[in-house]
Amino acid sequence: MQVEKAPPGVDVSRPSIARVYDAMLGGKDNFAVDRSVLERMLESVPDIQIMARDNRRWVRRVAAWLTSEVGIDQFLDVGSGLPTVENTHDVVHRIDPDASVVYVDNDPAVIAHGRVLLADDEHTFFAAGDLTRPDELLADPAVTGHLDLTRPLGVLHCLTLHHVGDEEAHRIVRGYTERMAPGSYLAVSHIRLPEPDDARRAGFMAAMAGYQAASPDFTPRRLADVGALLAGLELVEPGVVPVVEWWPEGPPLGEPYEFAEFLVGGVARRP
Numbered sequence: 001m002q003v004e005k006a007p008p009g010v011d012v013s014r015p016s017i018a019r020v021y022d023a024m025l026g027g028k029d030n031f032a033v034d035r036s037v038l039e040r041m042l043e044s045v046p047d048i049q050i051m052a053r054d055n056r057r058w059v060r061r062v063a064a065w066l067t068s069e070v071g072i073d074q075f076l077d078v079g080s081g082l083p084t085v086e087n088t089h090d091v092v093h094r095i096d097p098d099a100s101v102v103y104v105d106n107d108p109a110v111i112a113h114g115r116v117l118l119a120d121d122e123h124t125f126f127a128a129g130d131l132t133r134p135d136e137l138l139a140d141p142a143v144t145g146h147l148d149l150t151r152p153l154g155v156l157h158c159l160t161l162h163h164v165g166d167e168e169a170h171r172i173v174r175g176y177t178e179r180m181a182p183g184s185y186l187a188v189s190h191i192r193l194p195e196p197d198d199a200r201r202a203g204f205m206a207a208m209a210g211y212q213a214a215s216p217d218f219t220p221r222r223l224a225d226v227g228a229l230l231a232g233l234e235l236v237e238p239g240v241v242p243v244v245e246w247w248p249e250g251p252p253l254g255e256p257y258e259f260a261e262f263l264v265g266g267v268a269r270r271p
């Protein structure tokens with residue numbers, strides 16, 4: 001059996017969310033244990049890798065829209081994941097080279113990569129932290145040293161909130177939005193729970209059960225419940241929709257595919 005080498009602190013005996021997602025995106029920072037989760041998911045939802053790719057496209061569209069159309073010049077990308085092709089700072093800095101981008105994650109593999117990759121970047125930073133503790137995170141000098149929380153900020157919560165239960169998700173969102181200056185934006189992408197009468201629900205849930213090995217509290221939500229997370233904020237048109245349909249300035253991207261409606265996202269402004 002081939003033994004895979006891992007950076008210090010990276011546990012290859014159990015799958016990790018960040019590494020399973022990296023495997024979905026065709027990255028190289030994953031291990032056999034992560035790929036076996038992906039293989040199980042693919043048996044029930046063959047579109048899962050297209051969904052991951054479309055989520056990345058959406059993150060890029062949102063980052064570009066916030067920078068170019070709204071003029072946001074500081075970003076907190078929470079639960080940022082392993083570096084991949086065209087990360088948030090690549091998109092933002094093409095439009096505004098002086099914008100500040102802070103990535104946050106708690107996965108040891110992401111932390112190792114983040115620190116090395118960004119060591120020489122004057123405008124992009126990495127904070128090792130727990131996204132479920134917004135009060136601590138937003139007081140961490142690794143964040144406050146680079147972002148001015150008294151000014152509008154873009155907070156990206158992409159494919160993060162379905163890793164926690166309902167009460168937690170609402171508490172976490174409040175923890176960020178209460179500390180964001182008026183005029184700040186929150187972007188959320190999220191796995192959607194198929195309705196009970198949807199014939200695809202059983203297969204979808206079987207695939208997601210595999211993911212629970214990496215994320216025990218995994219909680220896909222109905223569309224209205226994802227929208228409820230953004231209550232009290234001003235929703236940007238077209239609201240919380242399948243991410244392939246979210247593009248205020250242009251047509252939907254990509255070809256339609258069967259499970260596209262189960263990856264949803266929305267952007268909202270703090271009034």
Ligand SMILES: C[S@@+](CC[C@H](N)C(=O)[O-])C[C@H]1O[C@@H](n2cnc3c(N)ncnc32)[C@H](O)[C@@H]1O
Pocket residue numbers: 017018021055056059078079080081082104105106107110129130131132157158159160163
């Ligand atoms: C599915 S990935 C999404 C990555 C990226 N946001 C995107 O949309 O492409 C979820 C990420 O959230 C991170 N994450 C999960 N729970 C976390 C926590 N409590 N604190 C910090 N990061 C966390 C994982 O390590 C992983 O990198």
